[in-house]
Amino acid sequence: MLEAYSRCWAEIDIKAIAHNVQEIQKLVGETKIMGIVKANAYGHGDVQCAKALKECGVDFFGVSSIDEALNLRNAGIDDNVLILGYTPEEHFHYLHEQNIIQSLVSLDYAKTLNEYAMTQNVQIRAHCKVDTGMCRTGIIYRDQSKNMDSILEEYQLSNIHVEGIFSHFPVSDELDKDSKEFTLHQIELFKEVLQQLEQHGINPGIRHIQNSYGILNYGDLGFDYCRPGLLYMGVTSDDSVEIESNPDFIPILSLYANVSLVKWIEPGQSVSYGRHFIAQKPTKVATMSIGYADGLPRLVSNKNLEVLVHGIRCPxxxxxxxxQCMIDVTAVDDVKQGDVVCIVGQQGKEKVTIDEISRKAQTINNETLSCITSRVPRMEKRQ
Known part of the structure; x- marks a missing residue:
């Protein structure tokens, strides 16, 4: 029987990352991998995931913010780090002090960054973001508005070294005709930008556009890097979504909690806030030491979510x-305080997945995993 680490904890199978990276590489050929470790690697632990990815040959990392980039630097990770989001002006100095690459969220932003770099007499590394359809950040380049002049202007700024260019897919996870046409047209638009840069004698630098579903559904597009997030963690956003490939991923996260109390309740007795569960028969109830402040969504209450106790599914x-939360363990013999409950992972012959939680919470695995809070220790899986 697995012994407890804490009141609740996550175990990360670091060794499985290498297997998942190999599965990604099969899909994208010679395209290199930029490991996306933003949001604490979607709740899995950014530093430990980055170090495991480095051992697999990954030499580029994507984060959301300057604090996430600094967290990698402070942990001794000196590889290329790209901030995919916005950095406030008061933090510009970290970019050149710590050799961090900034994405250019707009031309005006790039000009502001360039003005700062001129005053400091430094060169700041950057990637040009092109908006081919996400409508989030970047210079718009679509059929309705092709702002090529603005893209060229970014590359020509005196103190910004634009050493890469990228875009992003909003519907690469959907295989209906309209979504596929939209994504394929995004690729065409991105290639058009690259061709125009080259026609102006400009080397576009590192080219990347594929997110996780872009990898799963569009294979090797011939660009320099792809940007997997959940894939190297062994999961997709939604198990029910059809994909064009058949990778053999291993989920790297398992989630556990302790049983803190076991008691019998009689018919007519209720459980928890709101009295939404009322026993219809004598019921053995176990309290387990995990709740929504740990990242188990309150939205899945009373939706028959099952966890594993002694390898048996319990609602x-x-x-x-x-x-805390409560489970019906009437079907399980010898449940006692201190027993380990498996919320995500395998116990005995049974398995419960993060996707079961996400489906009942009506969200995606990205959110469910990212919401596992910092008070849940991330421990390396015991082999």
Whole structure:
């Protein structure tokens, strides 16, 4: 029987990352991997995931913000780090001090960054972001508005070294005709930008456009890097979404909690806030030490989410509390305080997945994993 680490904890199978990277590489050929470790590597631990990816030959990392980039630097990761989001002006100095690459969210932003770099007499590394359809950040380049002059202007700024260019797919996970046409047209637009840069005698630098579903559904597009996030963690956003490939991923995260109390309740007795569960027969109830403040969504309360106790599926009952929740363990013999409950992972012959939680919470695995909070220790899986 697995012994407890804490009241609740996550175990990360670091060794499985190498297997997942190999599965990604099969899909993208010679395209290199930029490991996306933003949001604490989607809740898996940014530093430990980055170090495992480095061992697999990954030499480029993507983060959301300057603090995430600095976290990697402070952990001794000196490889290329690209900030995919916005950095405030007061933090511009970190970019050149720590050799961090900034994405250019707009031409005006690039000009502001260039003015700062001129005053400091430094060169700041950057990637040009092109908006081919996401409508989030970057210079718009679409059929309705092709702002090529603005893209050229970014490359010509005196103190910004634009050493790469990228875009992003909003519907690469959808295989209906309209979505596929939209994504394929994004690729055409991106290639058009690259061709125009080259016609102006400008080397576009590192080219990347594929997110996780762009990898799964569009294979090797011939660009320099791809940007997997969840894939090297062994999961997709939604298990029910059809994909064009058949990778053999291994989920690297398991989630556990302790049983803190076991009791019998009689018919008519209720469980938890709101009294949404009322026992219809004598019921053995176990309290486990995890709640919505740990990242188990309150939205899955009373939706028959199952966890594993002694390898047997047991349903959650009543509303999930901030720090605790209750499960019906009537079908399990010898449950006692201190027993380990498996919320995500395998116990005995049974398995429960993060996707089961996400489906009942009506969200995607990206959000469910990212919401596992910092008070849940991330431990390396015991082999």
């Amino acid at each position: 959650l009952i009543g509303n999930i509390c901030m720090d």
